[in-house]
Every structure is written in structure tokens, then in C-alpha cells.
Amino acid sequence: MRLVYVANSIIPSRAANSVHVMKMCDAFASLGYEVILVVPEVTPINEADLFDGYGVSRSFSIVRLPWVKMPGRGWWFALQAFFAIKRLKAGRVYGRHLPSLVLPSLAGLPTAYEAHAPISETMGKAGSFCLRVLCGARGFRKLVVISDALAGWYKNNTQLGGNDIQVAHDAASPAVNSQVSTLNRRSEGSFELGYVGQLYAGKGMEMIAAIAEKRPLFKFTIVGGDEGDIQQWRKHLQHLDNVRFTGFLPQAEAISLIEGFDVVLAPYQKRVTTAGGGGDISRWMSPLKIFEYMSAGKPIVASDLPVLREVLNDGDNALLCEPEDPDHWCEAIDRLHRESELRDRLGTKARSDFLKKFTWEARARSISMSVFNDAL
Known part of the structure; x- marks a missing residue:
């Protein structure tokens, strides 16, 4: 056919x-x-x-x-x-x-x-x-x-x-080399949180900046974004040494980075714009990055938005936080930093759900x- x-x-x-x-x-x-x-x-x-x-x-x-x-x-x-x-x-x-x-x-x-x-x-x-x-x-x-x-x-x-x-x-595509277990991650070095996607208003860079300021001992890696947006955020965060921007990467390289993160972030705000700063997709979206995170078996911290709850369940395959409350995000990240078993359980369930349906x-x-x- x-x-x-x-x-x-x-x-x-x-x-x-x-x-x-x-x-x-x-x-x-x-x-x-x-x-x-x-x-x-x-x-x-x-x-x-x-x-x-x-x-x-x-x-x-x-x-x-x-x-x-x-x-x-x-x-x-x-x-x-x-x-x-x-x-x-x-x-x-x-x-x-x-x-x-x-x-x-x-x-x-x-x-x-x-x-x-x-x-x-x-x-x-x-x-x-x-x-x-x-x-x-x-x-x-x-x-x-x-x-x-x-x-x-x-x-x-x-x-x-x-x-x-x-x-x-x-x-998303199944991650070929997915490393689900995170039990010994902390002994290997510093705690690294990752974000993959654009840096348009509402995608979540605002929240990541606030968290990075409050948690200077954690590393934050930002994958993607247009060069202009990256330069703007680098200037805004020049006083911090725990945030790095990779710029755009081919998909295979981006997936490889995801697999190395301890925790992945999807900090969407209550209004999420598209290219050019227009529109609001927060009510309808189904972000590719969520499924790429799940495919890699990574523990996810995401915004508690109704549309994301169609896929993510708090405490089951992700931790969900108030979209605009940095303290709530820090509490969730601190908990994952302390509890390696929780990281492992969330990542395993996320990948299982992904393989069944997504x-x-x-x-x-x-x-x-x-x-x-x-x-x-």
C-alpha cells in the first residue's frame, strides 16, 4: 500500500x-x-x-x-x-x-x-x-x-x-544504549541536570536559571537553542559557573548526552511560546523531549500542567512541580539527589511506559x- x-x-x-x-x-x-x-x-x-x-x-x-x-x-x-x-x-x-x-x-x-x-x-x-x-x-x-x-x-x-x-x-525512538540504573551515579562525579530543546519564552530556561542560582553545586547542561537566545542567556548567567550551553547538536549526540544526565528537566511555564515569541502551546503540546527522556530511562522533573499529566504521573514516572515555583523545583531535585533508588525507580517506570505506548x-x-x- x-x-x-x-x-x-x-x-x-x-x-x-x-x-x-x-x-x-x-x-x-x-x-x-x-x-x-x-x-x-x-x-x-x-x-x-x-x-x-x-x-x-x-x-x-x-x-x-x-x-x-x-x-x-x-x-x-x-x-x-x-x-x-x-x-x-x-x-x-x-x-x-x-x-x-x-x-x-x-x-x-x-x-x-x-x-x-x-x-x-x-x-x-x-x-x-x-x-x-x-x-x-x-x-x-x-x-x-x-x-x-x-x-x-x-x-x-x-x-x-x-x-x-x-x-x-x-x-521517540528507543534509546539503544539506555542506562536505566542510576544507583552509583553520585560516586562517579558531580550531579548533572540536563535540558534539551529551544529557549523560547516559556520553554523553561527562566526556571533553570532560577534553580541554578539556588543550587550552585549542581551542574546544568542546556542542549539546543538558537545562537541569539544562547548568547542572551550566557550574558544573563555570566556570574554562574555551573551552567553550560552546547548549542544545537545532531539527534544522536543529543540522545547520548541525555543518557549521561542524572536528572532531566521539562520546566514549561504556564504560557509557552513558539518561534518569534507568539502563540501559546501550553494547553495542547506533546513535547518530543518528554518522550526522548522517557526512552533514555531518565528520572524526569516536569511542570505540573494538565497536558503533561496525560503522559506523566507524579511519583510514578516523574516528579511534577508547580511551573513557576523555583523552591518546589529545588525540593524535587534535592530529593532525587539524595535518593538514588527513587531516581532508578522513576527512570525505569518512564522507560517501561515509553516502550509500551510511545x-x-x-x-x-x-x-x-x-x-x-x-x-x-
Whole structure:
């Protein structure tokens, strides 16, 4: 069965959406689909380096379409994508670029759309119109969303009912060299806490800075972030010698660092912005880093936000803290520093939960069965 995945993600890039798209194509291919990814052509690439950079197998092909520099280029891309889908003789159509899915669905091709935010926030009235047309088309199968909270939004604000929506939290690849046991970690050296991700407002660097100030004997390693944000935080924290920034790292290197941390942090604030400082994804998000942490079997300290509680349970597979209370975070970290058995138990349970429910292959299998009724 040939599945064409359509996205307007820039590939390659450092954006989480590009990682998500590449991992899902690889996962669909592992189930037996013949997968073809259709994306904009922005810059020339070496495909061999591309697959290796994302840590995926060369199990699917990529078709690049012109990304014309003009107003409405997304709609032009959608038209080109439809002709490509017809030319490729797709049996299934899946994607994250809503305009590209309307015509295939109207043509009767089994089609599913994956949303990571309310359509009114990402595309406004035009997006709402596209969604109405898509959902009324004979080829439409389901809407896939990344959290129960986002499913609730679509149920309350669109014509979609519960049977039209599939919740599929984000995922990660199993860590090959995961070291779950932390019983002897403290004897090996200093206590190190890690964070992986962007440094946009609300992602949590504000909290890490406050904790690092209060706990100068602990080391804090920050993986990722744009160069401008890194320089800003380095200047802000220049009086501290226990915080280091690695900058962006290829995924394999980032995962290797995660496996060496004693504790990993997900200190999201009550408002979490996207690139450019706009929006607020705190109610809907399903952060990739949470699943990467779980995959590595690391003890997690995360913000106690409703959307994160869909995956993390306080005292079971993580410790949850008030998002904006540094003292609460310090108490949780101090407890993990003292209690190696607790670190081991939380990390072991997190990895167990991950392997049962949150691998890319498990996610793709759930979608193939519940959305397309394919038993692969």
C-alpha cells in the first residue's frame, strides 16, 4: 500500500516538526507501507546525509515541490501536491499541511490530517474553511491530534465528533544504549541536570536559571537553542559557573548526552511560546523531549500542567512541580539527589511506559489501524 505523506515542513531544519515528519515516515515504512514524503524544495540537499542526520533509515523516498516566493505559496504548493499524489497513485494520504489534503479527500482518496494546534490559531478563517471542506469530503477518514486537550478543542469548536478524532501523543525512538540504573551515579562525579530543546519564552530556561542560582553545586547542561537566545542567556548567567550551553547538536549526540544526565528537566511555564515569541502551546503540546527522556530511562522533573499529566504521573514516572515555583523545583531535585533508588525507580517506570505506548512504530501502528483500518 502506497502512503503519501504531505507536509510543508522545511527539511532539513532544526525544527521539531521536521523531526516529527521524518520519524513518522520511517515508522509508517516499518509497518510495510511504501511511503513517499512530499515537501517543499527550499535548499539543495544530500539525501544520504539527510536520513542519517535525522536518525532514520532510507526506507522511504522524498519528492520535493517548488516553494514559490509569492503570496499564497502554500495554496500553490497544495495544488502541486495534489497533482503529485495523483501521479504517484497514492492509496493513502496523510499529512500536516491541511490545504494539501482537501483535493485528495474530495477525489475520494482515504485521507487523514494531523493537527498540533487549533486550526483557528494556525490558519485562521481560511483554515477553518478548509477543515469543514475536508471533513465533509468522501475520502476523509479522521483527524489525528497530539493530546486529549486538543481533541477536546476540536470537539467543542468544529463539526467533528469523538469518532472523527484520534489522539496520538508524540513519540521517540528507543534509546539503544539506555542506562536505566542510576544507583552509583553520585560516586562517579558531580550531579548533572540536563535540558534539551529551544529557549523560547516559556520553554523553561527562566526556571533553570532560577534553580541554578539556588543550587550552585549542581551542574546544568542546556542542549539546543538558537545562537541569539544562547548568547542572551550566557550574558544573563555570566556570574554562574555551573551552567553550560552546547548549542544545537545532531539527534544522536543529543540522545547520548541525555543518557549521561542524572536528572532531566521539562520546566514549561504556564504560557509557552513558539518561534518569534507568539502563540501559546501550553494547553495542547506533546513535547518530543518528554518522550526522548522517557526512552533514555531518565528520572524526569516536569511542570505540573494538565497536558503533561496525560503522559506523566507524579511519583510514578516523574516528579511534577508547580511551573513557576523555583523552591518546589529545588525540593524535587534535592530529593532525587539524595535518593538514588527513587531516581532508578522513576527512570525505569518512564522507560517501561515509553516502550509500551510511545515509540514511533507504536504511534504509526495505532494510526494505521484506527484511521485507515489497515492491519499491517
